[in-house]
Amino acid sequence: MSNNFAAVGILLIFAIALPVIMMLMPKILAPNKPHKEKLTTYECGNETIGRTWIGFKSNYFLYALVFTAFDVETVFLYPWALTFRKLGTFAFVEMFIFIVILLVGFWYAWKEGALEWM
């Protein structure tokens, strides 16, 4: 087990090193002639107006909130799924109560229109 995660560590080193090495290739092979016009932001030929890094619409934030709730739920659900055949009726019923509580929250988010794209 620990041995396998050592292998993942080696894999991580490779995964970091390989793209870096690959990006060295165009340094050698490709031309590099930066020009003021070439480095401007692409916007179909127009000059870009205003800033890009602005506040974004809050819809995305609502989705992120609901996502967080369900993502945390998966953290509970996965260990439960792993052992629920051994734990018997108690764990079975308890997890369904847990899911129902979450579904109530989900229903509320749905009713309040958090899931509508505007």
Place this chain on the structure above:
Amino acid sequence: MDALNQLPLNIAATIRSLFGDSHSIWADLTMNVINIILVIVLIVLAALILILLERKIAGWTSQRPGPNRLGPHGWFQTIADALKLLGKEDVTPAGADKFIFKIAPMILFALPMMTLAVIPYGKGMSPIDLDLGIVYFLAISAVSTLSLLMAGWSSNNKYSMLGGMRAVAQMISYEIPLIFSLLGVVMITQTFSLSKIVEAQSTVPFVVLQPLAFVIYLIAGIAEVNRAPFDLVEADQEVVAGPFTEYTGLRWGLFFLGEYGNMTAVAALTTTVFLGGWQGPAILPGYAWFFLKVGIIIFFQMWVRWTFPRIRIDHLMGLAWKVLLPLSILNILLTGLGIYIYDLVLRIGG
């Protein structure tokens, strides 16, 4: 056939026997490095073949020849394209957040390498056999969202920004049904290990026991790798190329490799979890069955891409939250109930 089936294992044993003690740390290290290099070769080969295949299938579905000039039937086209990308200038826009702009494609390229390394390609042929296989796979593949957001944000381009934001909204939405659909299989097999899940499918593949989860996973998987009809992220007519707008040369090529690698990874996990992985009649070796099934899933993804029009963004989000998510929770409930009754009957009967 048995000899052919065992061939990779025998080669591995031969390499190990070159060391004095075949289970010393150096033997393990060498085997790991060889396995990792094989995975890298697999990704690059898969990308080269799949890009050509995609263009051929695109041509075939819209009744035109596709690439047909370079080499027999145009088979060398992607190699020429790859070589051309190597010689293209690597432009970083003046307004960009340079460091994040540069590392975003590298992250996307590293992810399929990390995920494909835990897939069992045959009996005892996982490059890295993790006990936490499924959890590891999901955790790593979730990072691709971050890469697209980094690319979209750092480019300092409005199209990129919109594309990056769409990428996050879409990918986190489809991640929930994706994760939930795999839960049913974990409940049946009681393990996270991918090789044990494949072994549990020796009698019947889980697509028969979990048809709903299979369909949910297939749809969410296509959305997760941003392919049509869910390619809102890169929708050419709306946001040019989404987060990839400002990228050029090999840095853009890394994104491309990463996208095709992720697609292969999703298909490989579908095969492993639902289609029985390397299990199959003994007329072909196990790894051949595995790649055949992966090929079928990838063909299906391409077929869908060139058949259906892109769906609207509100429909996209609605499908994830109002259809797939309730269905996947229903699947968990049904699976739980089914297993509970099955165990109860066994206890009373035995």
